[in-house]
Amino acid sequence: MxxxxxxxxxxxxxxxxxxxxxxxxxxxxxxxxxxxxxxxxxxxxxxxxxxxxxxxxxxxxxxxxxxxxxxxxxxxxxxxxxxxxxxxxxxxxxxxxxxxxxxxxxxxxxxxxxxxxxxxxxxxLAPAALDFSGIAKGYGVDAVAERLLGLGQRDFLIEVGGELRGEGIKPDGQPWWVDLEPVPGAVLAPMRVALHGLSIATSGDYRRAFVHAGKSYAHTLDPRTGRPLDNGVASVTVLHPHCMLADAWATALTVLGPAGMALAESQRLAAHMVVRTETGVTEHLSPALEALLS
CATH class of the missing domain: 3.10.520.10 (ApbE-like domains)
Structure with a gap:
């Protein structure tokens, strides 16, 4: 991968x-x-x-x-x-x-x-090409977790390329605490979550991009336009029991932008979104994430 x-x-x-x-x-x-x-x-x-x-x-x-x-x-x-x-x-x-x-x-x-x-x-039905880049890494985390559970392991934290899943607790009795990945240059309060039977995946415009004619183009493509995303979304983090779905939904919400937070609410997704503005960044939390952090 x-x-x-x-x-x-x-x-x-x-x-x-x-x-x-x-x-x-x-x-x-x-x-x-x-x-x-x-x-x-x-x-x-x-x-x-x-x-x-x-x-x-x-x-x-x-x-x-x-x-x-x-x-x-x-x-x-x-x-x-x-x-x-x-x-x-x-x-x-x-x-x-x-x-x-x-x-x-x-x-x-x-x-x-x-x-x-x-x-x-x-x-x-046409010469279409599958690309599982937005979901296979998360599935890999789940595959490892299921393998370990099958081997009798109950307490672990798995990470593949920055996507994580935690099961059970640490030897000191604490859960697997994980900090949400910060957006470079954004001044936001740090956020920490406990991965106890949960996975976390983040999609960010700062992870992979190229520059053409002085403009940066992020690696996330909008399937509706066929072009790199240009909606100001800096990052989206999703927590879900299955890392495969956290991975896929993080990409989907990144493409949808702030309007996608309504979908996150209807899907009961614990989601965090950071959007770039002319004056800095704005932060959006879904109700499920707010409940998780309370």
């Missing part, structure tokens, strides 16, 4: 590091868009219209991704591979700045509307 992982396990037994790596290797083998031989790579190379069998983890992630895509009105979309490549965020790396025609062409073959799933099989 192009990142690192860490695990803090209370009373951990020998061999757990290998078990964690094995779980993550399984996620990469199924869902990496950087590996042409992954299940995702083979799906993206399949003939449109031909049903493809899905391994269990792939099925789970695709179903969750399509559900969030529907619930968010397309603000999250797992079939944006062509656009990610066009803007230089895919496996091929940086590319020339695209013109309107190139964006339009990539947008026409992108989107969840081109993906059909029927249980343990799925197919492309």
């Amino acid at each position: 192009g990142t690192t992982w860490s695990a803090r396990i209370a009373g951990g037994a020998p061999g757990l590091a290998a078990a964690v790596q094995e779980a993550l290797d399984g996620v990469v083998a199924q869902m990496s868009h950087w590996e042409a031989g992954s299940n995702l790579g083979r799906f993206n190379a399949s003939d449109p219209g031909r049903w493809q069998p899905l391994p269990p983890a792939f099925e789970t992630v695709l179903r969750a991704a399509l559900d969030v895509a529907s619930a968010s009105g397309g603000a999250f979309d797992p079939a944006m591979g062509a656009l990610a490549d066009l803007w230089g965020f895919g496996p091929a790396g940086p590319r020339p700045f695209p013109d309107d025609a190139a964006v339009g062409a990539a947008l026409a073959v992108s989107g969840a509307r081109h993906i059909e799933q029927d249980g343990r099989r799925a197919r492309r």
